[in-house]
Amino acid sequence: MNKVVSFPRPPLLVIGCGNLTCGDDRAGMEFVRKLRPQSCAQYAAREMPQLSVDLLELFKETETILFVDAVETGAAPGTLHLVPLPYAGLQSRSLGKVSGHGWGLNEVLGLARSLGREIPRLALLGIELESVEPGEPISPAVKQALQVALENFPRLRTLLSGTADALTRPRSFAPGDCAFPGEVKCA
């Protein structure tokens, strides 16, 4: 019998969500596609266009999950929102109950609790969208936001890999604000 070789699990898993064919809805997918080539022992990146109950299996694989997805709060397009999950004040496009068979994040968390499964630390990087018209390209504002987020990803990783209370409150950053992801305290 061949044995599966198990590798150490990265402490951070970045999950990109969204629809690649609908303008800014592709923001999360673009983020992980750009991030993935640099994946290392400290983090992994994967696409999950929409949530499903399979998310539950990923809970075992990491200490922290960062979802990256388009959001619509009324802020200026390209605004970056960084929030701990679950968080009722901000609904991303993919984490709600729009997934196959009704498995949004809350349902998966409910099932995890019912089954007594351990839940990793969860956070959302929400990118304020401008347009999600089918067939449209990503907007310049969201493109710039992606660039800021990617350039500052090492600091974001440090923030999320830090102490449990490193991200307890939502943070928002106006378009082009290179202070993202804000204050980072090393553990």
Next chain:
Amino acid sequence: MSETAQTAAGERVLKRDSLLTRVEGEGGVYVRWEQDRLAEVRLDIFEPPRFFEAFLRGRHLHEVPDITARICGICPVAYQMSSVHALEAALGIVISPAIRRLRRLLYCAEWIQSHALHIYLLEGPDFLGYESALSLAKDHPELVERGLRLKKVGNDLLEVLGGRATHPVSVCVGGFYKTPRRKELMALHESLVWGLEAARTTARWAAQLTLPELTADYEFVALSHPDEYPMNEGRIVSSSGLDLTAAEFERHFLELQVAHSTALHSVRTENATSYLVGPLARLNLNRERLAPQAREVAHSSGLSFPLRNPFAMIIARSLEMLHAFEEALSIVESYEEPAQSAVECKVRAGEGCAATEAPRGLLYHRYRVNERGLVDFAKIVPPTAQNLRRIEDDLRLLLPRLKEASDEEMLAACENLVRAYDPCISCSTHFLKLTIDRSPRP
């Protein structure tokens, strides 16, 4: 967004004021009573049209399997299989026996994934008196854990064969872009052996469930193959005696537009009646070709064939999942890496069609390609669309028994029935909005 509004006539009407971009599909049941008489039943499908047949026009045939896979996040393999078989028919390509077996293995993975999810997390709670998988998990975590683990075996198999568990990317016209190494498949052997046992337990468990009583006079339609339980190949047969090649499908099955559904309805051309595709039809027409353990459970569980209760679809799915584990293990154990992952594909003008068995039933594709390999015409008839008319007929059978029931009881019963079909229009768990109009007509 959707909301329920009250009209002056006392009728509750579901309104949609915007469309979601990532629509899995939503449906609603409209029921109108005139006094005690069931006057109207509609399964409203208001998911926006997705125009895949139009998208495909002008695209190269090699893009088709990956585009059609995007039609469904639950059964992408089925769309890939029907499309490649149809295109291979158009190009006169005959695949090798090794590729054929790998494609059956791929289909086994999808049946396991899809059936496990539906049996344990979607439909199972209905028969055990639970509102959802979440509440079932609180009292019976072992059942939900079993379902999740069974599904994961399907996911893992799909990931090895298809490159990823959702929307696999390995399938091409003529075979696969890449075939797995033997050691990659054998790494799954242990979990497949566990899955086989768990699937046998599941099939016995499902066969003893107490199901609501409802019997319908179905015309069952499925593929049938002389030597195997149907997945990728076979003739299209029915319980009324049809025995067709895929090329004859459109002569005998007609798609109709109806005002209340953005999905087409399908009927039999000869008499405009509904028909049933899916696990129950497959099982009733092919049960002697189940793998040995599945056949043994089917025969020893006291089931009386043909099964004509729509709620027995959970039993059919359970037996098919057991079959899929048996066949998957057999293919994995005997697997030898093929010398070529695909046969050569010479582009030419042509037309071809194929039907394969998606988890939810017969899936028909037809393509016409030109000499440059571009798609000039595409037709796709999904299983859920074929069953929509039949679901409405079943609701007409069910509802008269419920005329004294409260709206809540009626909603639950309608939901259970629709959920039994595992429709791919969307969330099988509580996806329905029920509109009941009890106001007498003037």
